[in-house]
Amino acid sequence: MAAAPLTKEKPKTPSDGSTLTQQRSRLAFLLLLPTFIILVMVAFYPLARTFFASFTDEPFAKPEQVINNVGAANYQKLLSMMVVTAPEGSKLRDLVPDGYRRVQNIDVGSTRYTVAGTDPEFSESVLNTLVFTILSVPLELLFGLGVALVVNTSFPGRGAMRAAMLIPWAIPTAISTVLWKHMLGDNTTGAINALLVNVLHVIPRSEAWRTNYPLLSIIFVDVWKTIPYMALLLLAGLQTIPGDLYEASSVDGATTWQQFTRITLPMLRPTIIVALIFRTLDALRVFDLFQVMFGYATRSMATYNHEKLTASYQFGYASAIGVVIFILIFALTVAYMTSFSVEEDPA
Amino acid sequence: MVRRRDFWYYAGRVGFALILIAILFYVVFPFYWALISALKPEVELISTPATFWPKNPTLQNFQAVFQNGSFLRGLLNSTIVASCVVALSLTIGAFAAYALGRIPFRGKRLTLYLILSMTLFPQIAILPGLFVVVNQLGMYGSITSLIFSYLIFTLPFTTWVMTSFFRTLPAELEQAAFVDGATPFQTFYMILLPLTAPALVTTGLLAFIAAWNEYLFALTFTISNPSANTITVAIAKFTGVIARNEPFGEIMAASIVVTVPLIILVVIFQRRIVQGLTAGAVKG
Numbered sequence A: 001m002a003a004a005p006l007t008k009e010k011p012k013t014p015s016d017g018s019t020l021t022q023q024r025s026r027l028a029f030l031l032l033l034p035t036f037i038i039l040v041m042v043a044f045y046p047l048a049r050t051f052f053a054s055f056t057d058e059p060f061a062k063p064e065q066v067i068n069n070v071g072a073a074n075y076q077k078l079l080s081m082m083v084v085t086a087p088e089g090s091k092l093r094d095l096v097p098d099g100y101r102r103v104q105n106i107d108v109g110s111t112r113y114t115v116a117g118t119d120p121e122f123s124e125s126v127l128n129t130l131v132f133t134i135l136s137v138p139l140e141l142l143f144g145l146g147v148a149l150v151v152n153t154s155f156p157g158r159g160a161m162r163a164a165m166l167i168p169w170a171i172p173t174a175i176s177t178v179l180w181k182h183m184l185g186d187n188t189t190g191a192i193n194a195l196l197v198n199v200l201h202v203i204p205r206s207e208a209w210r211t212n213y214p215l216l217s218i219i220f221v222d223v224w225k226t227i228p229y230m231a232l233l234l235l236a237g238l239q240t241i242p243g244d245l246y247e248a249s250s251v252d253g254a255t256t257w258q259q260f261t262r263i264t265l266p267m268l269r270p271t272i273i274v275a276l277i278f279r280t281l282d283a284l285r286v287f288d289l290f291q292v293m294f295g296y297a298t299r300s301m302a303t304y305n306h307e308k309l310t311a312s313y314q315f316g317y318a319s320a321i322g323v324v325i326f327i328l329i330f331a332l333t334v335a336y337m338t339s340f341s342v343e344e345d346p347a
Numbered sequence B: 001m002v003r004r005r006d007f008w009y010y011a012g013r014v015g016f017a018l019i020l021i022a023i024l025f026y027v028v029f030p031f032y033w034a035l036i037s038a039l040k041p042e043v044e045l046i047s048t049p050a051t052f053w054p055k056n057p058t059l060q061n062f063q064a065v066f067q068n069g070s071f072l073r074g075l076l077n078s079t080i081v082a083s084c085v086v087a088l089s090l091t092i093g094a095f096a097a098y099a100l101g102r103i104p105f106r107g108k109r110l111t112l113y114l115i116l117s118m119t120l121f122p123q124i125a126i127l128p129g130l131f132v133v134v135n136q137l138g139m140y141g142s143i144t145s146l147i148f149s150y151l152i153f154t155l156p157f158t159t160w161v162m163t164s165f166f167r168t169l170p171a172e173l174e175q176a177a178f179v180d181g182a183t184p185f186q187t188f189y190m191i192l193l194p195l196t197a198p199a200l201v202t203t204g205l206l207a208f209i210a211a212w213n214e215y216l217f218a219l220t221f222t223i224s225n226p227s228a229n230t231i232t233v234a235i236a237k238f239t240g241v242i243a244r245n246e247p248f249g250e251i252m253a254a255s256i257v258v259t260v261p262l263i264i265l266v267v268i269f270q271r272r273i274v275q276g277l278t279a280g281a282v283k284g
Helices: A014-053 A073-079 A120-152 A158-165 A173-183 A191-199 A214-238 A243-251 A256-284 A288-294 A301-310 A315-340 B002-039 B060-066 B069-102 B108-118 B123-136 B144-149 B151-168 B171-179 B184-195 B197-213 B216-222 B231-241 B248-268 B270-278
Strands: A081-085 A101-108 A111-117
Touching: A014 A315, A014 B069, A014 B108, A014 B123, A014 B144, A014 B151, A014 B184, A073 A315, A101 A120, A111 A120, A120 A158, A120 A214, A120 A256, A120 A301, A120 B002, A158 A214, A158 B002, A158 B270, A173 A191, A173 A214, A173 A288, A173 B002, A173 B231, A173 B248, A191 B002, A214 A256, A214 A288, A214 B002, A214 B270, A243 A256, A256 A315, A288 A301, A301 A315, A301 B123, A301 B216, A315 B123, B002 B060, B002 B248, B060 B069, B060 B248, B069 B108, B069 B144, B069 B151, B069 B184, B069 B197, B069 B231, B069 B248, B108 B151, B123 B144, B123 B151, B123 B216, B144 B151, B144 B216, B151 B197, B171 B184, B197 B248, B197 B270, B216 B231, B231 B248, B248 B270
Parallel strands: none
Antiparallel strands: A081 A111, A101 A111
16 A cells, blocks of 8 residues: 555545556556466366366267266266275175275274275375375475474585575476486386495395386485575575574573573474475476386376376366366365465555 | 584585585586586487586587477467466456455455365376367367366466465555546556566566476477477477487487476576465465
């Protein structure tokens, strides 16, 4: 409001004031119009189109085919799941209705529970994405905080260090994943194995990381890419904490640990929350890492969606997956925002 | 007592230096590995165990990359796409940001929230619908589809960052211009826009990097037409097609060529990039 080109208090006549307001509103509308048109075309219309297609069996890139309304069938297929106890020697198909297949076995004590679903690939992709998110985000936050605290102290070459830290963030994810795909390999191009076997002698022989530990490999690469970025975000937060707080507390005899838990962490809270939100939402829609590293062998929700769209040509079904991802991310965003009541205004 | 303190002091310094070196190693190692692999001749690449230094460095991998048509094409496509996306989103975003940052009007708060929420929009969720739009506009299989669709993530972001920048400008500037008889639009492009040059550079740079690095849309909308592939798709395909006999050295050389301009940009504009990245994340 302070930015108003004219003080609003005393319009000469009511009609004059309303003309100015109208003029301003019209200008604002005109200036915002291009942005709105584009956002409608790239976001809102596609969202609506995806939503409506998710209730059909529309195929991908086959305009001649008849499209049928299938109601909630796509969602039913995606989300139907059940748990059965599977006694030894029993066959799964005797225990579950037609169309259900095994997602995962869970052993509790001596009882084996089998989770079955009508689309096990989707359930597995959700599971992979959740495991990936739950493990990678806290790791990145923890290590990112550590690195931020280290880089926040003054030492020679600090500027160079910060520039180096931006490198993993600046390399396109698709390309750094290509790099890591080779580095994690078990042949001559596998730098990690060369390092662990021949230099550090930690493991006796080369390990096929990507085949045997797919999720671990992905998390490792994501953590590599994101720690420096996280550290830079937190570093910016650290630098807004006034130095007097630390001085005053050391006069009062506070230890370094007390300073960390009583000053640094509380003051850093808003930054940590924002970083957490951004990273969680990013992690839930992870695509590049999974697609480049595994193609469609080990899937995330996003690569499964992409596979159904471009490899299976199931437009309607892929749309339903898109809607599920959207709702999941939307719900999580709202939950985060309300539980932390984030102040969203630009400073 | 004094001597003990000295010992711990130096031990602390050494420990600290070791931690720094470890972080640096972790961050830079993949890039280093790509570089030395790109410089190794074929014989060294397939020898076991892998070495951490090229014995007979050669530039033949780089030469091969620069004779590779699909790589050069990808480089060109990415440059065109990223430049156009930056130009478009800065122009359109600056208009919107001026309205949001400087002009009082009804429904402003809602508009701001809407644009902020767009920065968190999951692109994968609307991929099927976006495909339809791209197809209907006749853009499928051409780089115009990318220039168009990348606006979904660059435009809200540039608008948001520039809005907060416009707000920091002093109101007196506009008032003076108004008194001198300038229209609001003149005030915008003759007075305020030149002042936002630093913000334009920062947001433009971040938008460029985001567009340059994009993979999902590029893969979906240009896969049918190799001549429209961007560099990320070209390099990812490089590895995928011939799985058995991958030209590892060349892939590494290509990755280096694509990454080096970004690293130079990042080193030059380091401070600005960090400011831009943290603009939304830190209050104050």
